Amino acid sequence: MNDLDELKSLLFGAEKQTLDSIAERVEKRETRAVDVADILPEAIHTSHRRDGELVGALKEPVGECLRESFHEQPEFYGNALYPVMGPAIRKSIMHTLRTFTQQINTAMEQSLSAKGMKWRFQAWRAGIPFGEFVLQRTLLYRVEQAYLISRENGLLIGHVHHHAAKIKDSDAVSAMFTAIQDFVKESFSPDRTGRLETADMGEFTLWAVHGPHALLVCVIRGLPPKSLRTDLSAILERIHFRYGEAVRSYAGDTSTVDGVDEELRACLRFEAQQAAEPGRKKQSVATIVFLTLLAALIAVFGVVRWQQLQDFQRLEAVAYTTPGIYVGSLERNGRNIHLRGMRDPFAATINDIAAAAEIDLTRIEYDLQSFQSLEPDIVLRRAVNMLAVPSQVTVSLDGSRLTASGPVPYAWHQDALMGIAAVPGVDELQITSKEWQSVEAGLDELRGGQFLFRDGVLLTDEDSIKLQRYVESLAVIHNTVTSLGGTISVNLTGFADGSGSRELNEALAEGRAAVIKYSLAEAGIPEADIHLRYEIAMAEEIDLNLRRVDIIVTGPR
Numbered sequence: 001m002n003d004l005d006e007l008k009s010l011l012f013g014a015e016k017q018t019l020d021s022i023a024e025r026v027e028k029r030e031t032r033a034v035d036v037a038d039i040l041p042e043a044i045h046t047s048h049r050r051d052g053e054l055v056g057a058l059k060e061p062v063g064e065c066l067r068e069s070f071h072e073q074p075e076f077y078g079n080a081l082y083p084v085m086g087p088a089i090r091k092s093i094m095h096t097l098r099t100f101t102q103q104i105n106t107a108m109e110q111s112l113s114a115k116g117m118k119w120r121f122q123a124w125r126a127g128i129p130f131g132e133f134v135l136q137r138t139l140l141y142r143v144e145q146a147y148l149i150s151r152e153n154g155l156l157i158g159h160v161h162h163h164a165a166k167i168k169d170s171d172a173v174s175a176m177f178t179a180i181q182d183f184v185k186e187s188f189s190p191d192r193t194g195r196l197e198t199a200d201m202g203e204f205t206l207w208a209v210h211g212p213h214a215l216l217v218c219v220i221r222g223l224p225p226k227s228l229r230t231d232l233s234a235i236l237e238r239i240h241f242r243y244g245e246a247v248r249s250y251a252g253d254t255s256t257v258d259g260v261d262e263e264l265r266a267c268l269r270f271e272a273q274q275a276a277e278p279g280r281k282k283q284s285v286a287t288i289v290f291l292t293l294l295a296a297l298i299a300v301f302g303v304v305r306w307q308q309l310q311d312f313q314r315l316e317a318v319a320y321t322t323p324g325i326y327v328g329s330l331e332r333n334g335r336n337i338h339l340r341g342m343r344d345p346f347a348a349t350i351n352d353i354a355a356a357a358e359i360d361l362t363r364i365e366y367d368l369q370s371f372q373s374l375e376p377d378i379v380l381r382r383a384v385n386m387l388a389v390p391s392q393v394t395v396s397l398d399g400s401r402l403t404a405s406g407p408v409p410y411a412w413h414q415d416a417l418m419g420i421a422a423v424p425g426v427d428e429l430q431i432t433s434k435e436w437q438s439v440e441a442g443l444d445e446l447r448g449g450q451f452l453f454r455d456g457v458l459l460t461d462e463d464s465i466k467l468q469r470y471v472e473s474l475a476v477i478h479n480t481v482t483s484l485g486g487t488i489s490v491n492l493t494g495f496a497d498g499s500g501s502r503e504l505n506e507a508l509a510e511g512r513a514a515v516i517k518y519s520l521a522e523a524g525i526p527e528a529d530i531h532l533r534y535e536i537a538m539a540e541e542i543d544l545n546l547r548r549v550d551i552i553v554t555g556p557r
Helices: 003-027 029-050 053-072 074-112 119-126 130-138 170-188 226-248 260-267 285-321 350-357 376-386 410-422 434-446 461-483 502-522
Strands: 139-150 156-161 198-201 204-210 214-222 270-272 325-333 336-343 364-370 394-398 401-405 428-431 449-455 489-496 530-536 548-554
Touching: 003 029, 053 074, 139 170, 139 226, 139 260, 156 170, 156 260, 170 204, 170 214, 204 226, 214 226, 214 260, 226 260, 285 325, 285 336, 285 350, 350 364, 376 394, 401 410, 410 428, 434 461, 434 548, 449 461, 461 502, 461 548, 489 502, 502 530, 502 548
Parallel strands: 336 364, 401 428, 489 530
Antiparallel strands: 139 156, 139 214, 139 270, 198 204, 204 214, 325 336, 394 401, 449 548, 489 548
């Protein structure tokens, strides 16, 4: 640094630092924003008090901002305005509805109340003190306790109670009610929007009034009027208005909601029945007739409704237990019943269901889609229909195996084996026919038939007797197979020992087979089912075992 620069630094150093600081504050947007935020509240306050032009200047941008915000977040602003909107909407109709409701309640209570029995006798029969009984008879309703519970975390914000009420652990009551609310949402409201508003517990009634951030639960003895819920809603709205932010962010510190118990005390209402005026006139004959007719009409209506309920329950029992019927929904629609679900084509018809439930078919409105049921009864019906089971054949189902018994026709057996794969629910076909079992056992004994000849075409004495028994047994099997629609095939092979000329041996072999064929034909075996062939063994030595006929039986087919 030269001498001149050093002189400048000594003379103007402080001023230069000030100018640099000012330039930095002006150039940096963040610094300017902090400076403006520092004086903005005071500036707005001063401008509003001076000439009021600030209101006109902010009206248009603030209005546009509110419109866009309400459009984008209606639920948020709805919750914020909840304490104000409720009273404004209800104020014009509250008095009229309250008066009308009280008039109806009073008329119903006076017209339907029991008369003619002394209270002391009733108290003695009930086993309770007379004073308590009188209180029960004269008390319309009394709000005995009021709980204010946070909807965010279920914590108890405030609790007040009537001096005569029996108090339990208020925090435990709050936690239990919150748990019940969550249970109702989880169990009965798929979208978790449902809520519990009323619950009856013996002589007490619980009313729950829901707000955006808090839940007001009142324990009521007696029969409260409908107008009480309106008053409780107004109290909850006032609490939200005065303690909105504290209620929304409540975490257990009661100092943040100091005074809320005074608000809750407005919930503790009491109302007793008014004594009848001494000069009250007796009911007129017209009133008695009217009440009698009304009671008769109610009784008739009750009987009709009871009969309709019985019809519905009978139809419900039949529909849910009928194989091949899937019930999606069953609802009453006045006199008629609407049934939705699915039905297998082989299940009982709607006519059958209506007849079983003893209900007129015209009262059943149904919408049933087709499906294939795997219930055993339906699978069995489907198999009988699709496989065209003959009437003389008995079928049963064991799991996925279809068993056929009785005189099973051979042709049907073969077709059923081919078609069993097309029957849903059936994987296997088993035949347990005694006829087929006897045929198979007989064929096993006869398949290896062999008969020896002495010389030429004459059987040995032993094999002649053996052939007779063989033919008789084969004829029985043939008749059985024929009755079942099948046939057997008998293959005869004649042999010769090879001594002599070839022509002689061929004639002997063929002649021996013809002797056996003749015996079979005489026994009733069709010649078309008997097939002949012969074999010649040219040997140097004579083998007497080659002078024979072999029989091979195949079938049925």
